[in-house]
Amino acid sequence: MAKLPIAADQIIEKYGPHKAYAPQAGFYGAHEPDKLVKTHCCYCGMQCGIQLKVKDNKVAGFEPWMEFPFNEGRLCPKGVERYLQNNHPDRLLNSLQRVEGKGFEAVSWERAMDKTINEINRIQREYGRDAFAMLSGVSLTNEKSYMIGKFARVALKTANLDYNGRLCMVSAGGGNKKAFGLDRSSNSWADLAYAEIIIVAGANISETFPTLTHYIWRARDNGAKLIVVDPRVIPLARTADLHLPIRPGGDSALFGAMLKILVDNDWLDHDFIENHTSGFQETIDAVKDYDLDWAEEHTGISKDKILEAATLWGKAKTSFLLHARGVEHHTKGVDNVLSCINLVLATGRIGKPYCGYGTITGQGNGQGGREHGHKCDQLPGNRDITNPEHRKYIAEVWGIEEKEMPGKGLTAYEQIEAIHRGEIKGMISICFNPLVSLPNNNFVRQALEKLEFYICIDSFLSETARHADIIMAGSLHEEEEGTVTTAEGRVVKINAAVSPPENARRDGEILMEIASRLGAGDKFNFANSEAIFNELRLASKGGTADYYGITYQKIVDNMGVFWPCPSLDHPGTPRLWEDRKFKTPDGKAHFNPVTYRPAAEVTDSAYPVVLTTGRVVSQYLSGTSTRRIGKLVDQYPEPLLEIHPKLAFQYGIKNRDLIKVKTRRGEAEFPAQVVETIREDTVFIPYHWGGKHAANQLTIGSLDPISKIPEFKVCACQLIPTGKMVSEDATEAAYQSQL
């Protein structure tokens, strides 16, 4: 019954997104708050420190937190405006139930719980336990991630649990595990400021992790050279020493060709390769034919630029390589990541001061959220759900029999496919908006419509939540205490600033009540977040992501603790691998041979243009919160199609012309932004919007074979000018009318 009960525009009228420019009660309280609460921004993986001003149990503004060492008060526009998500007119204050033809109506907790439990029981009785699935998000704290992992396996007893990190950095996780046996950026950002050469590949740092730019500019003040690999001239690339405008999908060809140049010129750390790595010979054999002509053809970057990049990297003494979704969102995401790591290992520049490598997590708890067991194949401490010893240890912590623990389930997009096939009949989701964030979202919508029962825990009625039978009014970031782990591996403390308003409840409490009604109450008897964290510490003990030595007090005293931190007297580990003891079975870092292969869908005469997607600075992921904050919306009100003037000329496209973009999966219209800052063969659309403006109607659901991450970053499209124009002033009205 997961069809919309009434037309989408009627739902939008009532539940938004509406734009808020001020707290609902005005700015009353911002001058004389009752208290200032030290916490962190709720958005990206930088997790900038911030203080929230609280008046009468409402967030009324913010004050920079100058002492927090990573950002020292610095924030991006999302951080500045994040306080407006609290006390927002669209906030769900009651749980809702779907009423056919009428929309949604408020429902008591008692009724919402009864109905949910009945449906879970019915579906599992009729179709088996795995027919009820769960999807969660990594904007949630470590405590909630841990609890969800346990909830799905112990209370719901389903194998089918996965999370939206599956759309984010799982390729990096897969690569890190293969190469190092552990999945975390190798260094704190502090090392970045002193590296001689920095490669930023497929990471629009200036828009998606803006507070990190300061570290890059500091490095440049210290003489660092900067290489940016991106199909667009992102703001960070504007002044880079070298910009490599790669054709989407060409990453492993570029890094493979660079590796070959390192070998040809003997820019290698032989001692490190011999004593601390394995697999070098097979890896360089795989790239022996990658000469510059081949590389130019497969990357779309000129030979001399590739040579220059390899020379800069090869000759340096210290270096840092950073990547993000541009490298990871591919059917060969893991290969791309491994080809980056191969460059780092070949030069031995890891585990030493000012030498590092890492992925930048896009979601607030992208790091911690991938360690505590809400991935379909994973148990807390980054343990493997198929490993008998790991299962046994966690079963003991959870107080269940090992054989009761479900096995490996389906990944996020595979779950959607299983729903579509009719194998999964019910779902509960928390903090996940797949209708905007998954690729091929017309298919996702069809799948949602096939669910017999769908329950959603959220604070706003997201595009996906509109399809739910029951929506439980959950909590915002500032309403529940917990910890998150930043992209540099620092575990920080989130402090509750306010309590949930009216009949909304803390997510943790909601999950505990469902668990208890499903008969697992004794396993979910947590007095508070700290109690959950203490169980998490124990569950992670001895795993690769070991949090055992981290306590709430220690985090507060040190403004964060880097994991691994195996014992209470351990100071934490900002820089990994100084001891050269890698977490792989043989204790060595592994080179991995990578053979270049093309994207799942390449251009042809029917679909001749490459489409790639990404983000803008004023929006966060599927925009559930940021599309409700007035100034963030106004800064970039609509998704634009970035197109190079030469390509635009071929189609007779001018700035602000409305262009229909068509792929094999769908079509949608976007105003053109004709700019020289993109490759001539590629167009770019940001993906934060839903409905008719969703870039993900067009993207492809092909997955990386290892990480199962979708190929958001490349597919083939047609451009069809509509003959209409959208003026900037008319933008909003024009867009609203298309909803």
Place this chain on the structure above:
Amino acid sequence: MPETNYNQEMAFFVDMQRCIGCHACEMACAECETNGQESMIHVNYVERAVSVQTTVQVCMHCENPACANVCPADAIHQDDFGVVHTANTSRCIGCSNCVLACPFGVPKKMEEAELMMKCNMCYDRTSAGKKPMCATVCPSQALYYGTKEEIERMRPNSVPVNSFVFGNQEVNTKVNIMMPKGTHQLIVD
């Protein structure tokens, strides 16, 4: 004007090369308690069709402010730190002389309020030892508030410049623009 307690060593520095066009400064400026939710700093693309370069426009706090000099109502006050304050509400007659006189095009007339408004370097914060909102949040530190020694140590490849030449008029300012080493004066035609 309330009593102030500025640290006289502090100055404001703008480095356009670093700006990533994120608009955090604008949004934070509007949060400053004196601005009534209006931003007094403005970020613009130079020419988006060809580049992502942005500029930030902020009041330069001239040593000898043209805006204050031309004000017939004596509404614009410069304090002992050199901050040129926004027009005093009770005096400003909304004549726009300041808007026309400022060589940097800074003061804006708020039509609804019939009042000139401009940046006053977050004097409520700076006079209490804090940094201005925009420079605090700027994620790339294209806006920096600190001492001259600090910035010279941190950014060895550039120099702060606070002398501008407009035709045959020289304007010295409290706000510095970071320029490549060797630059002493900026000639604005």
